[in-house]
Amino acid sequence: xxxxxxxPVVQTIPATADIKEILEILHRDGVIVLSDFCPEExxxxxxxxxxxxxxRCEAEGRAADSFHxxxxxxxxxxAAYGLLGSAPEELCKIMQRKVWHQVMEEFLTHxxxxxxxxxxxxxxxxxxxxxxxxxxxxxxxxxxxxxxxLNSAAIQRTGPESLVNGVSTFVAGCDVTPRxxxxxxxxxxxxxxxxxxxxxxxxxxxxxxxxxxxxxxxxIFHGAGANTCEPDExxxxxxxxxxxxxxxxFRQGESTAWICEPEVLKKMPPxxxxxxxxxxxxxxxxxxxxxxxxxxxxxxxxxxxxxxxxRGLDSxxx
Ligand SMILES: O=C(O)CCC(=O)C(=O)O
Ligand SMILES: [Fe+2]
Numbered sequence: 001x002x003x004x005x006x007x008p009v010v011q012t013i014p015a016t017a018d019i020k021e022i023l024e025i026l027h028r029d030g031v032i033v034l035s036d037f038c039p040e041e042x043x044x045x046x047x048x049x050x051x052x053x054x055x056r057c058e059a060e061g062r063a064a065d066s067f068h069x070x071x072x073x074x075x076x077x078x079a080a081y082g083l084l085g086s087a088p089e090e091l092c093k094i095m096q097r098k099v100w101h102q103v104m105e106e107f108l109t110h111x112x113x114x115x116x117x118x119x120x121x122x123x124x125x126x127x128x129x130x131x132x133x134x135x136x137x138x139x140x141x142x143x144x145x146x147x148x149x150l151n152s153a154a155i156q157r158t159g160p161e162s163l164v165n166g167v168s169t170f171v172a173g174c175d176v177t178p179r180x181x182x183x184x185x186x187x188x189x190x191x192x193x194x195x196x197x198x199x200x201x202x203x204x205x206x207x208x209x210x211x212x213x214x215x216x217x218x219x220i221f222h223g224a225g226a227n228t229c230e231p232d233e234x235x236x237x238x239x240x241x242x243x244x245x246x247x248x249x250f251r252q253g254e255s256t257a258w259i260c261e262p263e264v265l266k267k268m269p270p271x272x273x274x275x276x277x278x279x280x281x282x283x284x285x286x287x288x289x290x291x292x293x294x295x296x297x298x299x300x301x302x303x304x305x306x307x308x309x310x311r312g313l314d315s316x317x318x
């Protein structure tokens with residue numbers, strides 16, 4: 001009798017679900033979709049700003065950029081870095097969601113110790129933003145090759161025992177479907193032995209409603225799906241907004257804070273400035289002239305905690 005191979009699935013649960021359940025699924029599958037993560041009007045505002053961002057990137061020839069080189073990025077795709085520069089207030093709201101921080105805390109705080117003379121010295125990492133990217137994927141895009149994220153950290157994964165160094169999160173700017181190229185993910189691949197190669201048969205397409213958030217651990221195999229829509233179909237262009245975090249013992253992929261003018265940074269609350277690298281990491285990386293950048297970088301002089309504190313239901317500032 002042939003053994004029935006169960007089809008891979010991605011679990012979708014509400015963003016308001018018990019955090020224990022969310023973390024359990026992420027530990028087991030390495031991937032989850034949280035529905036209703038962003039209200040409709042927040043996504044609409046983000047889409048409007050992202051449209052200008054994509055246009056600017058395309059006009060500047062940046063749509064052709066690809067951090068993985070020509071084999072990594074799917075065709076018909078604008079991957080526009082530094083989305084924060086065009087949609088600062090909108091991304092700032094997303095980065096104050098409690099559940100988002102709870103996921104980062106769970107997977108990206110790693111303890112280590114070593115001798116300091118005759119004392120054991122313990123350290124624990126925090127996390128910060130690695131990159132932020134708007135993706136616009138048009139009909140005709142092909143399957144992106146399957147990969148794990150955070151290659152720039154260049155830490156050799158050896159197997160399931162390897163640390164998770166990054167978490168990738170994506171807000172859906174439109175309904176994401178298998179037809180418009182919903183990312184193909186391989187649930188459970190964070191636990192595979194290192195020599196197991198991924199194939200498309202291991203994957204399932206992420207489907208999610210506009211305003212949902214897909215989350216996967218950086219060591220999950222995935223790749224954008226082919227966009228097989230006709231150009232005049234609804235949601236023919238797949239837009240997703242990626243916020244990637246990394247343990248704060250790593251430098252950010254980009255010094256993305258510099259894309260905003262100091263007056264804009266000054267409106268952001270401390271927890272968002274921390275994500276942008278304006279505070280030293282918990283293990284001391286990212287300092288500026290030996291101190292907290294927020295206190296020492298001249299353009300932030302007189303920073304007083306920002307005016308963009310988001311106090312919605314799921315804010316970290318309740
Ligand atoms: O476009 C997507 O769905 C995924 C993109 C991706 O995996 C990446 O940029 O690393
Ligand atoms: Fe990726």
